[in-house]
Amino acid sequence: MLSFLLLLFPKYIKVLENNTIHDYYSDPTKKTDRYIDIGLIDTNGNLDVIEAIVFRLPTSELSGSIMQAEKYLFHLSKWGVKGEKKLTTKYANDLPPGMKIRISNPKAIIIVGRDQIGGANMTDSQLLDFEIIKRKYANMMDIITYDDLLRRLNNTIIALGS
Structure with a gap:
């Protein structure tokens, strides 16, 4: 359903939806499930x-979103090789033959509201x-607006049409 993202972000080859990662840090006495709505796999896995x-924009929710993305990246990095194996096994049939999913300093893309306020x-x-x-935050995430995405999609369609 979200395969249009591959057109907007051409370095990626696969969209992963609704992935569970485990948080062992918020409460060290138990495992807490966290959910990443959208993951992207690039051409190198x-x-x-x-x-x-x-x-x-701009609102206080932006800082909350940045913090949420940072937590996802933190928990993914801590998941490490175990997570790579689990995701590779789960998506093996959807990946090119021999490709392994890598969790190597993942980045986040935060897609926020519109270019306009009020x-x-x-x-x-x-x-x-x-x-x-x-x-x-450029070293760990890209923050873009929905309007940026629409412009990107429009420009891609124009470029592909000529």
């Missing part, structure tokens, strides 16, 4: 995640604030 949020374009100050936040 590396796993990244998408966190899609439905709010407008029906108006963001001010220069708001755009600068948003750009600063995006650049601050």
